[in-house]
Amino acid sequence: MSNILLSCRNLAKSFSQIDAAPLEIFKNVSFEVSDSETISIVGSSGSGKTSLLQILAGLDSASDGRVIVCDEELTTLNQNQLCALRNKHLGFIYQFHHLLPEFTALENTMMPLIIGGMESKETREYAEYILQRIGLGKRLEHYPNQLSGGERQRVAIARAVVNKPKIVFADEPTGNLDNTTAHQVLDIFFELQQELKTSLIIVTHDREIAAKTQRIYTLHNGTLTANF
Numbered sequence: 044m045s046n047i048l049l050s051c052r053n054l055a056k057s058f059s060q061i062d063a064a065p066l067e068i069f070k071n072v073s074f075e076v077s078d079s080e081t082i083s084i085v086g087s088s089g090s091g092k093t094s095l096l097q098i099l100a101g102l103d104s105a106s107d108g109r110v111i112v113c114d115e116e117l118t119t120l121n122q123n124q125l126c127a128l129r130n131k132h133l134g135f136i137y138q139f140h141h142l143l144p145e146f147t148a149l150e151n152t153m154m155p156l157i158i159g160g161m162e163s164k165e166t167r168e169y170a171e172y173i174l175q176r177i178g179l180g181k182r183l184e185h186y187p188n189q190l191s192g193g194e195r196q197r198v199a200i201a202r203a204v205v206n207k208p209k210i211v212f213a214d215e216p217t218g219n220l221d222n223t224t225a226h227q228v229l230d231i232f233f234e235l236q237q238e239l240k241t242s243l244i245i246v247t248h249d250r251e252i253a254a255k256t257q258r259i260y261t262l263h264n265g266t267l268t269a270n271f
């Protein structure tokens with residue numbers, strides 16, 4: 044039987060504005076993600092995809108509704124508990140890679156392990172293994188400015204999966220890559236996802252990429268609808 048890893052109920056997000064009614068981004072968003080399930084969220088620029096993903100991953104708070112991740116309701120957790128949950132069970136790939144410039148590819152990949160106090164010979168070997176799998180075995184000691192755009196994005200993917208997370212949140216993980224490279228990088232990413240059996244929520248404007256996931260949702264005019 045499948046196990047629900049994430050569920051959100053009636054989520055809403057709005058931003059308050061000076062001299063105007065609050066800016067409503069979305070409301071009544073509800074869905075669930077099971078063990079090793081892959082889903083995508085598509086929608087045009089400004090539709091609220093990043094805002095939604097950040098709320099689901101506990102990086103931002105909703106204006107209304109609730110999110111339960113790995114049996115924890117996010118609003119009941121304090122900052123430390125939230126950080127611990129994210130570090131242990133979640134992986135995040137940002138719209139822009141956010142690698143730390145003063146650290147090598149291997150060190151960037153190991154950052155969640157270092158932060159979580161899990162740095163060891165074994166975890167270092169595992170980080171090297173992930174980088175090899177993703178085609179960067181010969182780039183371990185390169186700094187971000189010594190890597191191509193696609194290579195940086197692959198390091199960001201390696202970093203997101205190095206702690207064997209239960210769920211990976213990916214925000215346009217290949218948005219700034221050419222089409223061929225984007226698909227190559229994603230194919231490796233999906234292989235890793237299957238190998239690690241992590242659930243995946245991917246935000247993309249690319250329907251071909253979305254088609255690689257089991258379910259597709261569209262965010263449009265503040266409403267999330269399932270395309271089944």
Ligand SMILES: Nc1ncnc2c1ncn2[C@@H]1O[C@H](COP(=O)(O)OP(=O)(O)OP(=O)(O)O)[C@@H](O)[C@H]1O
Nearest residue numbers: 058066068086087088089090091092093094095248
């Ligand atoms: N901190 C903020 N304050 C006010 N408005 C915001 C804030 N953050 C985002 N918005 C607005 O919310 C809307 C949704 O933004 P979001 O980044 O979620 O869109 P998106 O779907 O990820 O777009 P893209 O595909 O361009 O990345 C946008 O219109 C944006 O201007």
Ligand SMILES: [Mg+2]
Nearest residue numbers: 092093094138
């Ligand atoms: Mg976005």
